[in-house]
Amino acid sequence: MRTSMLKSIVRRSSTTGASYVSRRGFASESAPERKVAVLGAAGGIGQPLSLLMKLNPLVSRLSLYDIAGTPGVAADVSHINTRSEVAGFAGEEQLGQALEGADVVIIPAGVPRKPGMTRDDLFNINAGIVKSLCTAIAKYCPNALVNMISNPVNSTVPIAAEVFKKAGTYDEKRLFGVTTLDVVRAKTFYAGKAKVNVAEVNVPVVGGHAGITILPLFSQATPKANLSDEEIEALTKRTQDGGTEVVEAKAGKGSATLSMAYAGAIFADACLKGLNGVPDVVECSFVQSNVTELPFFASKVRLGKNGVEEVLGLGALTDYEKKGLEALKPELLSSIEKGIKFAREN
Ligand SMILES: NC(=O)C1=CN([C@@H]2O[C@H](COP(=O)(O)OP(=O)(O)OC[C@H]3O[C@@H](n4cnc5c(N)ncnc54)[C@H](O)[C@@H]3O)[C@@H](O)[C@H]2O)C=CC1
Numbered sequence: 001m002r003t004s005m006l007k008s009i010v011r012r013s014s015t016t017g018a019s020y021v022s023r024r025g026f027a028s029e030s031a032p033e034r035k036v037a038v039l040g041a042a043g044g045i046g047q048p049l050s051l052l053m054k055l056n057p058l059v060s061r062l063s064l065y066d067i068a069g070t071p072g073v074a075a076d077v078s079h080i081n082t083r084s085e086v087a088g089f090a091g092e093e094q095l096g097q098a099l100e101g102a103d104v105v106i107i108p109a110g111v112p113r114k115p116g117m118t119r120d121d122l123f124n125i126n127a128g129i130v131k132s133l134c135t136a137i138a139k140y141c142p143n144a145l146v147n148m149i150s151n152p153v154n155s156t157v158p159i160a161a162e163v164f165k166k167a168g169t170y171d172e173k174r175l176f177g178v179t180t181l182d183v184v185r186a187k188t189f190y191a192g193k194a195k196v197n198v199a200e201v202n203v204p205v206v207g208g209h210a211g212i213t214i215l216p217l218f219s220q221a222t223p224k225a226n227l228s229d230e231e232i233e234a235l236t237k238r239t240q241d242g243g244t245e246v247v248e249a250k251a252g253k254g255s256a257t258l259s260m261a262y263a264g265a266i267f268a269d270a271c272l273k274g275l276n277g278v279p280d281v282v283e284c285s286f287v288q289s290n291v292t293e294l295p296f297f298a299s300k301v302r303l304g305k306n307g308v309e310e311v312l313g314l315g316a317l318t319d320y321e322k323k324g325l326e327a328l329k330p331e332l333l334s335s336i337e338k339g340i341k342f343a344r345e346n
C-alpha cells in the first residue's frame with residue numbers, strides 16, 4: 001500500500017527518470033539512518049513538503065522547524081505510518097535542536113510573491129531569513145546538504161555560500177539552489193505540446209531561477225519531437241514565466257506551493273540517494289560552477305556521497321539557446337553579486 005502510494009505520488013526522478021525508491025533497492029529497514037530538516041515547515045510549501053518527506057522511506061528522522069505552528073504540523077504528519085520519527089520545533093531557541101545531526105536541510109522559509117512582484121522584490125526580507133538560518137546550519141550541522149528553495153534563489157544561494165565561508169564551513173559540494181520546479185514545468189509543457197508520455201520526458205533546464213535566467217534546453221529534450229521554432233519559443237517563455245502564471249492565478253494568495261513541494265521532494269530524494277551511494281543520480285541544480293564564467297549556475301549535477309560529485313556541462317546548444325544563454329548572464333551575475341554583497345556587509 002505504502003510503496004504503491006509513493007510510486008503514484010512521486011513516480012520519477014526529474015532528470016534521470018529513476019524510480020523513487022532507490023535503484024539499489026534499499027528497503028526502508030536497511031536504508032542508512034538519515035535526518036532531514038525542513039526550515040519553514042509550517043508554510044505553504046513546508047507543509048506538503050513535510051508530508052512528502054514523511055512518505056520517503058530513505059528518511060529516518062524528520063525535523064520540522066518554523067518560527068511558529070510546527071507542533072501542529074509535526075503532530076499531524078507524525079501519525080502517518082511510515083519509517084521516520086517526526087519532531088516539531090518552533091522559535092529560534094529550538095533551531096539548534098532542529099538542525100543537530102541533519103544530513104539534508106531543506107529551506108522553504110521566507111515570503112512568497114504577490115502579483116506584480118519579481119522574485120528579487122523578496123530579497124529585502126528573505127536575505128536576512130536565509131542568512132540567519134545558514135548561520136545556524138554552520139553551527140549545528142555544517143556537513144549537511146543544503147537545499148535552498150527560498151527566493152530569490154539566484155541571490156540566496158550566494159548568500160548561503162558567503163555565510164558558510166565566514167563560518168569556515170563552506171563546501172561547495174553541499175550547497176544547492178533547488179531549480180527542480182523549472183524542470184518539472186518544462187517536462188509537463190513539453191509533453192503536452194509534443195504529445196508524448198510525460199513520464200518518459202527529460203528536459204535539462206540551466207541558468208538560474210528567475211525569468212530569462214531560466215533556460216530550458218528543449219533541443220536536448222527526450223523523447224525527440226519535431227517542434228517548430230515558434231513552438232520551442234512559446235515553451236521556453238511558458239517555462240520562464242511558470243512561477244508568474246501561478247502567482248497570478250493565486251491572485252495575492254502566494255506562489256507555487258504544491259508543485260514546489262513535489263519538486264523539492266524529488267530533489268531531496270536525489271540528495272539522499274546520492275548520500276546512500278546510489279550511482280548515476282543526476283538532477284539540475286543551481287550550484288557553484290565552472291560551466292560558464294559565472295560563479296554559480298544551474299546545470300545537470302551528478303550527486304554522490306559528498307553531495308555534488310560532478311557538475312555536468314551544457315552539451316550542444318542551438319543558436320536560440322546560445323542567445324538565451326548570453327542574454328541571461330548579466331541579470332544572473334548581478335543577482336549573484338547582490339547576494340554576495342549583502343552577506344559581506346551584514
Ligand atoms: N525555488 C523555487 O522553485 C520556489 C521557491 N519559492 C519560494 O519559497 C519561499 C516560501 O514560499 P511559501 O511556502 O509559499 O511561503 P509561506 O509564507 O507560505 O511560508 C513560508 C514559511 O516560512 C516561515 N518563516 C519565515 N521566517 C522564518 C524563519 N526565520 N525561520 C523559519 N521559518 C521562517 C513562515 O513562518 C512560513 O511558515 C518563498 O520565498 C518563495 O518565493 C516558491 C516556489 C518555488
Ligand SMILES: O=C([O-])CC(=O)C(=O)O
Nearest residue numbers: 113181242243244255256
Ligand atoms: O514564482 C515564484 O515567485 C515562486 C517560484 O519561484 C516559482 O514558482 O518558480
